[in-house]
Amino acid sequence: MTYQEFKDILYNGVWKQNTGVVQLLGMCPILAVSTSVVNGVSLGLATSVVMALSGAAIAPIRGIVPNEARIPVFILIIAVLVTLIQYLMNAYMYSLYVVLGIFIPLIVTNCIVLARIEAFAAKNPPLQSALDGLAMGLGLTAVLAILGGLREIFGHGTLLSGIDMALGESAKSLVITVVPNYHGFLLAILPPGAFLTLGCLIAGKNWLNLRAEKKLKDAASLEAAFPAAHA
């Protein structure tokens, strides 16, 4: 894998084709789980691991699976990986499992995993496929973190609440109370709040894209008007 390839895959996953705000795949877990930063990031990281592993596991066998059977085989492999992770987490990281337990089986049904396998891992070598899965997962994690953060601030007036469940009692001091004595804003916590916040995030990303485009165009027209400026 060349450096350029590495950069492209990473940029594609985290920004250009971001699963959360561009491809809009796997909305169900995104909207359901993003009620707080800790929840969002936890599911995001778990999904990243599953996506990276399934990319790495499926790319090497892409040649021997007949085309007609590829979807069931891919789903089977993803399901095996997810169950494997569930067993291992349950056995060795129990406190994290208590928090993430209900979300892990959801990853199997998250269409983003199968979508990336179909679009990328089925056509590319293992290393690249693993990186693609990881990059897509990290892009999703970033969106979930921002979404969870916004909903948590508006809904509860806190940030990072529940981090002690993931990192242990000592992490309790990391919880930030943004608005003291906040009475809560239920809409932000309920599903409509998820849709509204996600809408704002998509609008924000499009605005950034348009601005970058405009800058490029301005620079080009400036170049055309004063060709000597760079000489």
Add this chain to the structure above:
Amino acid sequence: MRRTLAKASFYTAVNLLAFALLGTAILAFTYNQTHERIEQSVEAEKLKLISQIVPQALFDNDVIADTLKITPDPLLGTEDATTAYRARLKGKPSVLVMEAVAPDGYSGKVALLIAIRDNGELAGVRVVSDRETPGLGDYIEIAKSKWILQFNGTSLAKYNGENWQVKKDGGQFDYMAGATISPRAVVKAVHKALQYFAQHQDALFAGTSLGVTP
């Protein structure tokens, strides 16, 4: 043509079968390697919850091992046989920890773990699982608020029937405005569980099952 088609189908079927077998083998192996540890962590978690509601000074036995099977009972709201845990101090019964279900929570069933001392007083109540709205009805969970602690020390002797309601209905128990339904359900379920305990107290501390044909 037909032969190649048959061959292709056969190849596909064998391929699927091979992956299914491989997947099953991997999972079976991992399950075998991990299930003991998983059971240990589940037990440890249970013990943690039980030690939260049963004061350490009240028992010296292996609470997790001293169990009793209880048949479903309308007073407990249970639909399947449940397991109760018995804490004893110097061989004498001290606290019974049993499961109960409040069927009429705002978003469905609320599963409870209820610890009752041998004098009929509540040692503690915890919500084990619920589907309450985050930020609204979930204050019945200890992680969200101290609401559930108000049961500590209450008993049938302390409050009579009328008082086993939320304050809004004329009882003794606090609630939060806007989310009364689930607290009401929990109070009712705890009250019924206490009645069950009063009816069966002796049987609950003897034998290994109550109403269950072994």
